[in-house]
Amino acid sequence: MSGRKILVALTGAGISAESGFRTFRDSGGLWEQYSVEDVASIQGWYRNPKLMTDFYNDLRRQLEHAQPNEGHKVLAELEEYFDVRIITQNVDNLHEKAGSHNILHLHGELTKARPVNDDRESKIVDIGYRAMEYGEKNADGETMRPHIVWFGEAVPAITEAARLVRSADIFAVIGSSLVVYPAAGLIHDLRGGTKSYLIDPAEVDVPGWLNFRVIREPASTGVAKMRDELLREYANA
Numbered sequence: 001m002s003g004r005k006i007l008v009a010l011t012g013a014g015i016s017a018e019s020g021f022r023t024f025r026d027s028g029g030l031w032e033q034y035s036v037e038d039v040a041s042i043q044g045w046y047r048n049p050k051l052m053t054d055f056y057n058d059l060r061r062q063l064e065h066a067q068p069n070e071g072h073k074v075l076a077e078l079e080e081y082f083d084v085r086i087i088t089q090n091v092d093n094l095h096e097k098a099g100s101h102n103i104l105h106l107h108g109e110l111t112k113a114r115p116v117n118d119d120r121e122s123k124i125v126d127i128g129y130r131a132m133e134y135g136e137k138n139a140d141g142e143t144m145r146p147h148i149v150w151f152g153e154a155v156p157a158i159t160e161a162a163r164l165v166r167s168a169d170i171f172a173v174i175g176s177s178l179v180v181y182p183a184a185g186l187i188h189d190l191r192g193g194t195k196s197y198l199i200d201p202a203e204v205d206v207p208g209w210l211n212f213r214v215i216r217e218p219a220s221t222g223v224a225k226m227r228d229e230l231l232r233e234y235a236n237a
């Protein structure tokens with residue numbers, strides 16, 4: 001292959017569904033059990049930080065034993081052929097577990113924590129899979145919270161994500177309903193003519209003029225189908 005093409009994948013909850021993580025908005029999804037306001041908004045944190053701490057402790061505990069599925073794995077394998085950049089809305093680490101190397105987490109990471117009043121990169125720490133104590137402090141005496149971007153908060157990584165999308169030769173949305181902004185708006189940063197895929201078992205609204213090749217399948221088979229098509233088209237280029 002002459003010159004590696006840049007493949008940018010925007011992934012959402014759907015890519016982790018077959019690894020046992022519930023999506024947010026499907027029926028049976030997380031938001032049927034909890035309200036967004038209670039467990040995923042900054043106002044929820046002000047109201048009931050204990051509930052939020054417990055909620056993310058539960059998710060983190062589940063994550064320890066969760067395994068990447070074929071969707072994550074095939075994306076990792078594609079690094080052999082393409083310069084793969086993943087932008088994920090997921091707070092799990094299943095892309096990492098699958099072996100992908102370039103992963104931008106738009107909405108934070110379950111295995112990290114940061115001070116409540118400081119979201120600078122240098123203050124974010126790895127906590128692995130351990131439970132956080134409500135009100136726990138770091139060595140500087142600052143109260144810590146999960147490193148998750150909640151509704152009502154800025155998305156600091158969005159500028160870098162937009163730059164990545166603009167650099168894409170090939171683009172794929174995998175398992176995202178594209179209803180949550182600013183992530184959903186990233187498709188408007190695509191350069192005209194970028195070969196684009198949408199992989200999702202359900203219908204997702206995207207503007208017709210972007211010419212997405214829609215693969216209406218779960219990630220486990222859909223990403224493999226995309227791989228086969230891409231290798232047919234580019235492997236001998």
Ligand code: APR
Pocket residue numbers: 011012013014015017018023024025026029089090107174175176177178179180199200201202203204217218219220
């Ligand atoms: N493979 C691929 N896609 C799937 C699968 C699967 N096996 N199962 C479900 N899906 C699709 C659904 O059809 C839906 O379009 O995954 C999508 C999940 O959409 P959402 O639940 O809205 O998740 P997401 O788009 O990631 O949400 C964005 O919103 O709730 C916040 O911060 C949270 O990061 C999340 C953001």
